[in-house]
Amino acid sequence: MWPDERVARFVNDSFLAARVHVRQNPEAFKQHSERYKAPWTPTILLLDADGVEHHRIEGFLPTDDFLAQLMLGRARIAFDQAHWAEAERWFREIVEQLPNSDAAPEALYWAGVAPYKATGNPVSLKATGQAFKGRYQDTPWAKKASVWT
């Protein structure tokens, strides 16, 4: 996961990165794993600038799925902070750049929600519901979006 060039570039561009290692620094691991309720490794938390968790990745993932989860976390932070246009753009980047990743259906769902939150216009929800009829039909996100059509 980490040695991948795309992952490294994305992390360095998007986040300040910290690592606590269970064996190399057991005291710090204990302190922070208790604080964030993260007893398992690997666990990656994506926090906003105030240290509030917005997304969590637990367990190993292949590189594309891992990168998509990191991108999802970045978009989730923007969404939770009501930065709707930025969130929509970043959710859509996942669908466009990593369409076969496990995160893509979830990203497609939230890419439809973000403009609705910005405008109150349900047209983006309807379009997203329609989009799920052409892809990702067997995912929970398609079920959730089915109410919009």
Next chain:
Amino acid sequence: MKIDFRSDVDRVLQDAKAQQKPVLLDFSAAPM
């Protein structure tokens, strides 16, 4: 390219607040 991981989590959180930049916090047991 390597990721600029730092081990002082509290310092990273302080810097994140000052820079208004999000944080990736990795709980790891991977061989170093």
